[in-house]
Amino acid sequence: MNISYELNPPKVMKGDYFDLLLLNQEMEYLMERASALDGLVDGIHLTDSVLGIARVSSVTTANYIKASGNSLMLSCSLRVRDRNLSSINQYVCDAILARVKSLLILFGDKPQEGPNNLGLKPSDVLNILHSKKYDTVIDLNLSVPNKIKNRESIQKKIDARPRAFITQSIVSLSDLGEIVDVAKTFGIKVVACVMAPSEKNKASADAIGLNWADYEKNPVDFIRQAGKIANEVLITSPNSFLAGLDLLRELKKN
Numbered sequence: 001m002n003i004s005y006e007l008n009p010p011k012v013m014k015g016d017y018f019d020l021l022l023l024n025q026e027m028e029y030l031m032e033r034a035s036a037l038d039g040l041v042d043g044i045h046l047t048d049s050v051l052g053i054a055r056v057s058s059v060t061t062a063n064y065i066k067a068s069g070n071s072l073m074l075s076c077s078l079r080v081r082d083r084n085l086s087s088i089n090q091y092v093c094d095a096i097l098a099r100v101k102s103l104l105i106l107f108g109d110k111p112q113e114g115p116n117n118l119g120l121k122p123s124d125v126l127n128i129l130h131s132k133k134y135d136t137v138i139d140l141n142l143s144v145p146n147k148i149k150n151r152e153s154i155q156k157k158i159d160a161r162p163r164a165f166i167t168q169s170i171v172s173l174s175d176l177g178e179i180v181d182v183a184k185t186f187g188i189k190v191v192a193c194v195m196a197p198s199e200k201n202k203a204s205a206d207a208i209g210l211n212w213a214d215y216e217k218n219p220v221d222f223i224r225q226a227g228k229i230a231n232e233v234l235i236t237s238p239n240s241f242l243a244g245l246d247l248l249r250e251l252k253k254n
Contacts, residue, residue, distance in 0.1 A: 006236040219247060
């Protein structure tokens with residue numbers, strides 16, 4: 001089973017002012033987390049300013065991880081909500097030069113500062129990147145809900161020809177199976193995202209309406225079954241790295 005783990009790069013500022021010393025400390029802390037994942041996962045996925053809070057670029061973070069000697073495969077998110085095409089072209093080029101394997105193109109949360117929506121949609125951006133042949137050197141992916149009501153609801157995403165669909169955090173293996181059935185028809189791979197059930201992650205789960213009751217008591221078996229259905233599993237534990245690490249260690253033992 002192919003497993004990746006999601007990490008959030010540090011916030012650019014904690015408080016109202018930029019503090020380089022503090023940011024360097026936060027980057028060192030993230031490097032330690034990336035190092036701790038070596039041997040437990042196949043790759044690391046780096047997010048792009050989740051919740052609209054400015055964070056260190058996922059591509060810059062990828063460069064730091066590479067420079068530390070970490071050999072894990074790296075993927076990054078690319079939010080398009082508050083970027084123009086020039087910025088997107090720069091970002092994709094930087095990711096390629098950083099030897100990032102894939103990009104997840106998503107709309108993104110409302111930014112806390114600056115423009116709210118520059119009008120670009122993930123599927124449209126992916127079509128543009130296809131036309132510029134970026135996909136010949138980097139995998140380009142799109143996100144999908146954890147349950148697809150009907151194929152028409154994601155037809156635009158299908159037509160954009162991503163290499164893979166990255167699901168929102170799943171709670172049902174049958175819903176995941178339906179996503180895989182639709183994607184497989186079009187030669188699209190599926191990465192199933194699973195949130196580690198932890199008391200510290202509960203607020204994040206509640207915020208997105210995620211009910212993990214069906215797998216809370218046995219997340220290891222749930223993840224293993226998800227890995228058999230999908231091409232890859234992405235573990236996320238937004239508020240507790242230790243909970244995520246413990247889950248990965250349990251997966252490694254069994």
